[in-house]
Amino acid sequence: MTVSKTAAGDAPKPSRPARKEPAEVSAENVPLQLGELSELLGYSLKRAQLKIFEDFLRCVAPLQLTPAQFSVLLLLDRNPGRNQTEIASTLGILRPNFVAMLDGLESRELCIRIRSTNDRRSHILMLTDKGRAVLARAKKLVATKHEARLNELLGPSKRAALLEMLGKIAREL
Amino acid sequence: MTVSKTAAGDAPKPSRPARKEPAEVSAENVPLQLGELSELLGYSLKRAQLKIFEDFLRCVAPLQLTPAQFSVLLLLDRNPGRNQTEIASTLGILRPNFVAMLDGLESRELCIRIRSTNDRRSHILMLTDKGRAVLARAKKLVATKHEARLNELLGPSKRAALLEMLGKIAREL
DNA sequence: TATTGTTATACTCTATAACTATA
DNA sequence: TATAGTTATAGAGTATAACAATA
Numbered sequence: 001m002t003v004s005k006t007a008a009g010d011a012p013k014p015s016r017p018a019r020k021e022p023a024e025v026s027a028e029n030v031p032l033q034l035g036e037l038s039e040l041l042g043y044s045l046k047r048a049q050l051k052i053f054e055d056f057l058r059c060v061a062p063l064q065l066t067p068a069q070f071s072v073l074l075l076l077d078r079n080p081g082r083n084q085t086e087i088a089s090t091l092g093i094l095r096p097n098f099v100a101m102l103d104g105l106e107s108r109e110l111c112i113r114i115r116s117t118n119d120r121r122s123h124i125l126m127l128t129d130k131g132r133a134v135l136a137r138a139k140k141l142v143a144t145k146h147e148a149r150l151n152e153l154l155g156p157s158k159r160a161a162l163l164e165m166l167g168k169i170a171r172e173l
Numbered sequence: 174m175t176v177s178k179t180a181a182g183d184a185p186k187p188s189r190p191a192r193k194e195p196a197e198v199s200a201e202n203v204p205l206q207l208g209e210l211s212e213l214l215g216y217s218l219k220r221a222q223l224k225i226f227e228d229f230l231r232c233v234a235p236l237q238l239t240p241a242q243f244s245v246l247l248l249l250d251r252n253p254g255r256n257q258t259e260i261a262s263t264l265g266i267l268r269p270n271f272v273a274m275l276d277g278l279e280s281r282e283l284c285i286r287i288r289s290t291n292d293r294r295s296h297i298l299m300l301t302d303k304g305r306a307v308l309a310r311a312k313k314l315v316a317t318k319h320e321a322r323l324n325e326l327l328g329p330s331k332r333a334a335l336l337e338m339l340g341k342i343a344r345e346l
Numbered sequence: 347t348a349t350t351g352t353t354a355t356a357c358t359c360t361a362t363a364a365c366t367a368t369a
Numbered sequence: 370t371a372t373a374g375t376t377a378t379a380g381a382g383t384a385t386a387a388c389a390a391t392a
Binding site: 241266267269270292293294295 | 359360361362363366367368369
């Protein structure tokens with residue numbers, strides 16, 4: 001059922017140790033078996049996601065941007081004139097949690113909140129010139145280092161297939 | 174470059190509103206554009222991972238097991254006689270954080286810690302009979318509900334391809 | 347009355363230092 | 370001295386209730 005790479009019980013038992021016994025009865029340095037875990041989509045998905053975020057952080061480290069911050073900047077650039085609720089909900093961020101995040105970006109002068117004249121309850125969000133500049137540099141780092149690495153690892157067509165399947169799961173599951 | 178599904182500017186502008194103007198100048202109910210975000214592997218990966226964990230929790234809800242707890246039970250079943258450090262590190266869990274997790278499983282009598290006779294510093298971990306029974310029921314729920322759903326959504330061959338790519342990223346990135 | 351941004355708060359995850367008991 | 374399990378703690382991330390200003 002499960003494809004075991006290094007099964008402890010499957011190894012041919014030598015009739016006699018080659019040179020000397022490791023230490024006492026046995027060293028037990030045998031690597032653990034993942035078993036059904038390696039067939040669990042959620043498990044591999046989680047491990048892969050952690051690796052990718054790690055790599056993203058490394059690649060964009062000079063700009064000090066997290067994946068979440070990068071996604072906010074991208075969305076503000078593509079959707080000028082939107083308020084906090086709209087941006088947050090699109091990214092799956094709860095409004096209360098979006099406040100501190102925006103505070104951080106605004107204190108670094110990457111974006112600004114502007115009280116809307118139509119509806120004075122809401123804040124229109126805008127990238128600053130600095131925000132646009134940082135975003136441009138971040139996009140370049142992501143494309144040339146982060147995504148390039150993944151392209152190298154998977155190849156363009158597999159990468160595209162992966163993206164499509166992940167999108168389908170995110171949308172339809 | 175980016176495949177936009179509902180581009181605000183792409184819709185053919187009607188020369189005259191069909192019935193009446195929405196409200197004032199414009200309703201602005203236009204959905205946001207994800208833009209480059211939909212091409213970012215990490216973004217789709219994160220959204221997909223959240224959906225899959227959500228579905229896992231729903232499917233295994235009768236047994237009250239999280240994905241992390243399920244992975245521990247699976248690993249204990251496959252690797253009897255291992256200690257906390259070995260199990261935790263295999264799953265990418267830090268030893269201090271593994272303590273409370275084990276406390277939870279042990280208090281539910283799903284596994285036990287046994288002081289090793291060889292090295293009295295370490296605790297050998299074992300599934301209890303109850304733990305094995307719960308694991309068996311969990312495996313069945315995961316296979317027939319959770320993984321079956323994903324198989325239905327993606328098809329078996331695409332599902333296998335997805336798993337392989339995620340594994341490759343987790344191992345090699 | 348309902349909604350926007352906000353505060354306060356709590357709960358989970360994750361990460362690090364340091365203790366204890368053993369080796 | 371080094372290691373296994375543990376404690377304490379701090380920081381993210383995420384979740385809900387409730388308030389002030391505005392609609």
